[in-house]
Amino acid sequence: MAAESVFTWAAPPIKFGPGAVDEIGYDVAQLGVRRVLVLTDPGVAATGLPERVVETLRSAGLEAGLFADVHVEPTDVSVKAAIAYAQESDWDGFVAVGGGSSIDTAKAVNLLTSYPADLLDYVNKPIGKGLAPQGPVKPLVAVPTTAGTGAECTAVCIMDFLDLKVKTGISHPRLRPVLAVVDPQVTLSLPPGVTAATGFDILCHALESYTARPYDDYDRKKPEERVAYCGANPISDIWIENTLPMLARSFRTAYSKGDDVAARTDMLQAALFAGMGFGNAGVHIPHACAYPIAGRVPSGYHPADYPADEAMVPHGQAVVLTAPAAFRHTYASNPSRHLRAAQLLDPSVDGPEEDRLPEAIRRLMRDTNSPNGLAAVGYTESDIDDFVDGALKQQRLLTIAPMPVDADVLGAVFRESLTLW
Known part of the structure; x- marks a missing residue:
């Protein structure tokens, strides 16, 4: 084959600065969604920030729920539990508040609630089938609370597969958040x-x-x-x-x-x-x-x-x-x-x-x-x-x-x- 001559580059829109998280209700409302699920882990939930985000969303006229049981360093078991919770209701969009664990879990939840399947169907080869999403997923807004993963910008979600004793994940451009809200004060x-x-x-x-x-x-x-x-x-x-x-x-x-x-x-x-x-x-x-x-x-x-x-x-x-x-x-x-x-x-x-x-x-x-x-x-x-x-x-x-x-x-x-x- 001939040498590749094309590269691709993409990133979500970004809102950065002290106080940015307090504007998230306005930002999410612009996405045309009505019912939003906020996902976070227990440690971040204990700070009160996710509940603050929920209230900001409600103040903007949105219905907002909270899932606060994301596992730090997510596993296939914890991701499936989050997916099952989200499938109990209909959500138009998602907000992830936390480190890479919360953001990656939200990406998987977004994908699997948009196009239900076995988790391994989407996981990268050779561990999974590496299938692509069948179409667009729902809007996901990422609010990082750690300075590390860059998950707010990426199109991958990573998790541990406990029985296989290996960490891998899902990679596709449609997983990338539609907005990153980055506030230094939360770190x-x-x-x-x-x-x-x-x-x-x-x-x-x-x-x-x-x-x-x-x-x-x-x-x-x-x-x-x-x-x-x-x-x-x-x-x-x-x-x-x-x-x-x-x-x-x-x-x-x-x-x-x-x-x-x-x-x-x-x-x-x-x-x-x-x-x-x-x-x-x-x-x-x-x-x-x-x-x-x-x-x-x-x-x-x-x-x-x-x-x-x-x-x-x-x-x-x-x-x-x-x-x-x-x-x-x-x-x-x-x-x-x-x-x-x-x-x-x-x-x-x-x-x-x-x-x-x-x-x-x-x-x-x-x-x-x-x-x-x-x-x-x-x-x-x-x-x-x-x-x-x-x-x-x-x-x-x-x-x-x-x-x-x-x-x-x-x-x-x-x-x-x-x-x-």
């Missing part, structure tokens, strides 16, 4: 541990999309075959070039001084910018590795500032644990990109060129008290074969890597990630 109460984990999700979104296989390195696709993740492209690159400096100046401050409005604003903008970058270019090895890491958590690991009643490796943490090793392996595919990313993230980093980006990541991890590799969260060498098997199932992501990725490469990345410093 001021985020604790340090959550700030760090979600911040590393931003970082890896930015670095993976910036170093992704270029869009014109693929075989030419028919219009109906083009997917949401099309590879590194000029527009996504612009957003990432602006994301990394914000992380460099504000990540550590947001972690240590959570009430710093300027730092929180930077982090939310960085999440948004990275979302507009990776939501079109895609992510690759660290995310593919993260899904099996998060899917089979050691029973004794409880990350700081997350719910203490269950073991988990938060998504952003799972991603960054293999990032230093992954970028060491991808360096040769495009040295100038890796060096540019390292310079934007930490201009003071030096040493061997292939280790500059990994070292910039490690410095940030150390400064935010992040786990020192897979061993620090309870994994051992004996887990690597299962990790490799799980990561190999993420072909949707591995095809975006700037180099061929097989079991040997993944095994090396996981082994090098057992201890990072």
